[in-house]
Amino acid sequence: MEILDTALQAYLDNHCDPEPAGLQKINRETHLKMLKANMLSGHYQGRVLSMLSKMMQPKLILEIGTFTGYSAICLAEGLAEGGVLHTIEVNAEYEEMLNSHFKLTNVDKKIKLHIGAAEAVIADFEYNNFDIVFIDADKRNNFKYFELILDKVRPGGLIIIDNVLWKGKVYDEHQKDADTESFRKLNEQIAVNTQVEKLILPVRDGLLIIRKK
Numbered sequence: 001m002e003i004l005d006t007a008l009q010a011y012l013d014n015h016c017d018p019e020p021a022g023l024q025k026i027n028r029e030t031h032l033k034m035l036k037a038n039m040l041s042g043h044y045q046g047r048v049l050s051m052l053s054k055m056m057q058p059k060l061i062l063e064i065g066t067f068t069g070y071s072a073i074c075l076a077e078g079l080a081e082g083g084v085l086h087t088i089e090v091n092a093e094y095e096e097m098l099n100s101h102f103k104l105t106n107v108d109k110k111i112k113l114h115i116g117a118a119e120a121v122i123a124d125f126e127y128n129n130f131d132i133v134f135i136d137a138d139k140r141n142n143f144k145y146f147e148l149i150l151d152k153v154r155p156g157g158l159i160i161i162d163n164v165l166w167k168g169k170v171y172d173e174h175q176k177d178a179d180t181e182s183f184r185k186l187n188e189q190i191a192v193n194t195q196v197e198k199l200i201l202p203v204r205d206g207l208l209i210i211r212k213k
């Protein structure tokens with residue numbers, strides 16, 4: 001089940017900024033060559049991430065879950081002068097493709113790719129004071145990643161978690177599978193956390209926007 005009906009999504013797509021040419025190419029190639037291409041953020045969500053990043057003017061961004069680089073490139077659009085985006089991807093086979101995608105879109109100097117499992121990579125990080133963290137990797141570890149990085153986000157910084165409406169299953173009481181239950185638990189744990197302000201935007205599959213107080 002899609003969260004938004006097709007006509008509404010088409011209207012939203014047609015009334016935001018067009019997808020930049022490099023991202024269009026990456027989007028198309030991802031759908032031609034990759035399994036589970038729908039993991040990519042896509043045009044509308046990509047513009048949302050770009051807009052949020054431009055509003056924050058971040059110096060330091062962390063992304064967990066790179067895939068073909070689409071969301072990293074969108075978030076990098078808002079980096080302040082001299083800013084850096086760190087992105088973590090567990091699949092080493094994507095490294096060459098990702099480097100070529102970052103070059104194609106002229107963000108290769110601003111993006112640092114870390115190949116490895118997020119938990120281990122973050123444990124070795126000396127970076128602190130992230131302005132934005134985008135969590136979009138192995139979904140059942142969402143809350144673990146939230147807990148790991150909360151201390152590394154500056155006050156006023158954003159943590160964004162993707163897919164939190166899980167195709168609408170989180171609010172359908174008949175859905176009891178493990179992934180759905182894990183998103184329900186995540187949303188409930190964040191909802192009662194008084195260290196952060198939070199709201200879910202019904203963008204694509206649900207974007208949870210969390211602001212550290």
Ligand SMILES: C[S@@+](CC[C@H](N)C(=O)[O-])C[C@H]1O[C@@H](n2cnc3c(N)ncnc32)[C@H](O)[C@@H]1O
Nearest residue numbers: 039040041065067070071089090117118137138
């Ligand atoms: C949903 S996709 C990311 C999509 C991308 N953020 C975008 O919007 O275009 C999830 C990615 O996380 C990676 N991943 C899964 N488990 C991971 C882990 N433990 N550490 C780092 N990356 C992981 C997967 O290989 C996959 O490429």
